[in-house]
Amino acid sequence: MLLLLLISSAFLLPWAGAGRIIGGQEAEAHSRPYMAFLKIKASNKTSRCGGFLIRPDAVLSAAHCVDKEGIVNITVILGAHNIRVQEQSQQRIPAARWVIHPKYSPVGCINDIVLLKLKTKAKINEFVQLISIPMRNERVAAGTKCRVAGWGRTSWTGRGSDVMMEVQLKVQNDEPCKQLFRNYKRLSMMCVGDQNSEKSTYKGDSGGPLVCNQKAYGIVSRGYRGKLFPEVFTRVSYFEPWIDEQLRKFALQELPGSPSSE
Missing domain, CATH: 2.40.10.10 (Trypsin-like serine proteases)
Incomplete structure (x- = not known):
């Protein structure tokens, strides 16, 4: 084997x-409640990656996961152990947007980090938690x-x-x-x-x-x-300052009257 x-x-x-x-x-089932499963749907195929919840509306992952042409949407599944079934613990939330590090390079996976903004905030509970x-x-x-x-x-x-x-x-x-x-x-x-x-x-x-x-x-x-x-x-x-900057921008975009607020 x-x-x-x-x-x-x-x-x-x-x-x-x-x-x-x-x-x-x-x-052990639900022993890692910060884990996120990313279902990435592009125009020609669907792929998967991992990620982790650092704020109720924000997930970190690798830039090369989303550095693809024709991405239609990304669904973030939280609170999952078995991703093939609709567990009651699961929260399925679309990513509203994502920010790849501006100096990311696929050659050598340099600065391989992306921050995803969730369309709605995750509900923090026994099965879904921050890290x-x-x-x-x-x-x-x-x-x-x-x-x-x-x-x-x-x-x-x-x-x-x-x-x-x-x-x-x-x-x-x-x-x-x-x-x-x-x-x-x-x-x-x-x-x-x-x-x-x-x-x-x-x-x-x-x-x-x-x-x-x-x-x-x-x-x-x-x-x-x-x-x-x-x-x-x-x-x-190394990327903590960049992450903090992006999280502040996410918060500003939620303010009433903000150009990016929904």
Whole structure:
């Protein structure tokens, strides 16, 4: 089974579209109430990504998830464990708009971050909750064990996983990623993974949070063709000022009389 997983990892990366957690396990139902499932409908196909709720009206994800032509709409599903059924815990909210970082580049997934504004505010309850993000340039030390969750395929040719999966990964120093990724930027990226190459995020887990000490320190961004280790995550703390600026703009747009208010 592991051999099959290793072979399947040799296909296209970074991870946008259907995918899976490799070497992980099913998450306890509703144990990660900040998780968001993004259903992205474009003119020619529908894809999926992860995300996480940082304010009742705002979700963070990876820019490469929404950097597509002809996007018709994005539906954000909160409070989900099994995304194939209409669980009573689920809240399905359209994204009113989304802001990709102005310096995002698909080459190397540089500045791979997007903020989505929900059309209506999520109802915070037992199944839907916010997660904190770190302050500017706040870091976790190499060796810290963190967790990532997501939905995706259970085999290379199978359909997407119905239930949320999760995996534990370790924060690495920058060297493994600097050696492998030509465009690795240590200030805005994190190097993460399992050195035994038995556990990994994969296509479709993009946009999900790397949670360390109950904060979302990273965003699933990219991997390397044919390798499960290491992986690159967007460093959330580096973008905290930009995130804060966009959240303030979202709030201003809701004021009566604002040009963008609905």
